[in-house]
Amino acid sequence: MSRNERDLSMEKPLTRLVRSGRDHDITGPFVNPPVIHASTVLFENSDDLLGGQQRYTYGRRGTPTIEALEMAMTEMEGAEGAVLCPSGLSAVSTALLSVLRAGDHLLMADNVYDPARNVARSLLNRLGIETTFFDPKIGAEIATLFRPNTRAVYLESPGSLTFEISDIPAIAAVAHARDAFVLADNTWATPYFFKPLEHGVDLAILAGTKYLCGHSDVMIGTVAANARTYKMLRDTHGDLGLCVGPDDIYLTLRGIRTMGIRLDRQMQSAMSIARWLEGRAEVARVLHPGLASDPGHAIWKRDMTGSSGLFGIVMSDWSLDKVKAFLDGLRLFGLGYSWGGYESLAIIGRPNRTAVAWPAEDRIIRLQIGLEDTSDLIADLEASFARVSNLS
Numbered sequence: 001m002s003r004n005e006r007d008l009s010m011e012k013p014l015t016r017l018v019r020s021g022r023d024h025d026i027t028g029p030f031v032n033p034p035v036i037h038a039s040t041v042l043f044e045n046s047d048d049l050l051g052g053q054q055r056y057t058y059g060r061r062g063t064p065t066i067e068a069l070e071m072a073m074t075e076m077e078g079a080e081g082a083v084l085c086p087s088g089l090s091a092v093s094t095a096l097l098s099v100l101r102a103g104d105h106l107l108m109a110d111n112v113y114d115p116a117r118n119v120a121r122s123l124l125n126r127l128g129i130e131t132t133f134f135d136p137k138i139g140a141e142i143a144t145l146f147r148p149n150t151r152a153v154y155l156e157s158p159g160s161l162t163f164e165i166s167d168i169p170a171i172a173a174v175a176h177a178r179d180a181f182v183l184a185d186n187t188w189a190t191p192y193f194f195k196p197l198e199h200g201v202d203l204a205i206l207a208g209t210k211y212l213c214g215h216s217d218v219m220i221g222t223v224a225a226n227a228r229t230y231k232m233l234r235d236t237h238g239d240l241g242l243c244v245g246p247d248d249i250y251l252t253l254r255g256i257r258t259m260g261i262r263l264d265r266q267m268q269s270a271m272s273i274a275r276w277l278e279g280r281a282e283v284a285r286v287l288h289p290g291l292a293s294d295p296g297h298a299i300w301k302r303d304m305t306g307s308s309g310l311f312g313i314v315m316s317d318w319s320l321d322k323v324k325a326f327l328d329g330l331r332l333f334g335l336g337y338s339w340g341g342y343e344s345l346a347i348i349g350r351p352n353r354t355a356v357a358w359p360a361e362d363r364i365i366r367l368q369i370g371l372e373d374t375s376d377l378i379a380d381l382e383a384s385f386a387r388v389s390n391l392s
Ligand SMILES: *Cc1c(COP(=O)(O)O)cnc(C)c1O
Pocket: 087, 088, 089, 090, 092, 113, 156, 160, 185, 187, 188, 207, 208, 209, 210, 219, 220, 221, 338
């Protein structure tokens, strides 16, 4: 075997992250791919212009930079192919529009990222697609919700605010027996800890903004498809005219190389902090499928090889003012949306539910654990607990 050939079956997860998408045809002798800013691509002569044989024809239709990340995602996801979108949310809508048409019915888990729920309720509804939301813990009983026109099931496991785990293989088996497609937003686990396409999912969605990029400086999304859905995905992505700037692609590829060691570290740190929080009297529940006490733990353990750095805590008898004072007292946890970067963050979570009510008194604080020293983060949380201990 030559230096540039690879035996994919021999690559363990960290090796795969380092090697994926580094095609010698694209990078030549350089470690990283060229950052190509392009709209127009020139042809040698009018025969080539009309012939349709040239590898690159127009910026939106592919460049070596785009191909390097598409190839990396295809390899990491074990996919037939993958497309790049300008944000995680555009990856969500692109995946949905790839398989749905007017008159279809969609089943969507009740715990999905709220803007994804909004795509179903506004855009898809306007196109004549009806959505039913379901309990993410439904498992094979999802069969009772199928209608003759149910064309797709959309999942996010764990949901990135309340962290319920879905039994993806059981749901996928039911959906496939009825010829429906299964879509899953895998932003929390990433393909490093879970490969959706190996568990019955047809389209795997990632907000690359989070762990792929890993440094809070890029908006990007990816969708990976199996053989059943790749053509539909590629055509829809083309019709929507989506493309991502080369600098953002470059930063995402750079992020992927260190994603495994970042995630290993964030998993350990988040697990330690989650266990510490479980022992605190102030905390009613810790929402983290990696904890043995979590209702989704058995399925998480069966299907995933690790857990990332995002989880929630429920403060059941805290007023909103007390939650706010707690967050305002934190020094190492920034207050801000998004996650997956190197820095720790906190937000107040507000679940928006229609299938299974979330009790209004169960306030969620969502924590993103970054790469700081774990004991510093615990000290920060501890100091903030002490500061609010007199409040009700
Ligand atoms: C952030 C996020 C998205 C959307 O990603 P953007 O890049 O912010 O558009 C989609 N799904 C999940 C689970 C997310 O956390």
